Amino acid sequence: MPEGDVVKITAQRLDAALRGRAVERAELRWPSAASIDLTGRTVVEVRPYAKHLLTRFDDGTTLHTHLRMEGQWRVARTGTVGAGARGTDVRAVLANEVWTCVGERLGMLDVVRTRDEHVLLGHLGPDVLADDFLSSPDSGVLLALARLRGAAAAGGFPAQATAGGRTSAGSRGLPLADALLDQRGVAGLGTIYTAESLFAQGLWPWTQVSDVSDRDLEALLRTARGQMLRSVAEGVGTVRRHVHGRARRACHRCGTPVAVARANEAPFERPIFYCPSCQKP
Numbered sequence: 001m002p003e004g005d006v007v008k009i010t011a012q013r014l015d016a017a018l019r020g021r022a023v024e025r026a027e028l029r030w031p032s033a034a035s036i037d038l039t040g041r042t043v044v045e046v047r048p049y050a051k052h053l054l055t056r057f058d059d060g061t062t063l064h065t066h067l068r069m070e071g072q073w074r075v076a077r078t079g080t081v082g083a084g085a086r087g088t089d090v091r092a093v094l095a096n097e098v099w100t101c102v103g104e105r106l107g108m109l110d111v112v113r114t115r116d117e118h119v120l121l122g123h124l125g126p127d128v129l130a131d132d133f134l135s136s137p138d139s140g141v142l143l144a145l146a147r148l149r150g151a152a153a154a155g156g157f158p159a160q161a162t163a164g165g166r167t168s169a170g171s172r173g174l175p176l177a178d179a180l181l182d183q184r185g186v187a188g189l190g191t192i193y194t195a196e197s198l199f200a201q202g203l204w205p206w207t208q209v210s211d212v213s214d215r216d217l218e219a220l221l222r223t224a225r226g227q228m229l230r231s232v233a234e235g236v237g238t239v240r241r242h243v244h245g246r247a248r249r250a251c252h253r254c255g256t257p258v259a260v261a262r263a264n265e266a267p268f269e270r271p272i273f274y275c276p277s278c279q280k281p
């Protein structure tokens, strides 16, 4: 699943292709938005918020998309074969005279008024990759700490309903891995940066948030942000991973075979990789 670093890079590429240009061709192959015609509107900007993409238009409209498990936006020069966008995976097309942006296998798509974006995103914690995550007076990191502390005190985040009507049990407190994966405390991390930041800080993934000091919790968030920004700067997939996807291979630090176990409760389980020696309970 694409995490905040991939989404930030995607937003940068879309912004470079679309900003300041009028949309000459627009297609939304999505049941609830199929009748909406974005043609003729000018793109003001494309911004990421954690794992969400916001394409804002000059008439006060926002196209919200999410890559979910395996979605992507690709950019092709208008008029080339790649800009044809004829595949069955295509969910959205936004094209101007120079560039054509094609959204494939998108997991969410909504068109809302820009001033109503909060209806879609208001439940999320601060974006770990926001420019002001560390710097503003009421910085995102402090707000994230408060949200994580609040959830831990309540015994975990409230259960979420799934499409199938099942809910998570929410009965085992709030382990660090679950806390980082749940987008309501801090938003933008998935399994890769949850595992890599916990490894970097030497924390066992199932340590209760309530057992970690504010200082260590903030250091964890800063570490995850730093790792993700490095990925944005150097290129996704080029930064060396120490645990994620390395089950049974030797830990880079101590040589112990890397292990993998489950974070979250059914039906939201996610694999989390860790070193049993460097990250002890």
Ligand SMILES: [Zn+2]
Residues within 6 Å of the ligand: 251, 252, 253, 254, 255, 256, 275, 276, 277, 278, 279
């Ligand atoms: Zn180790």
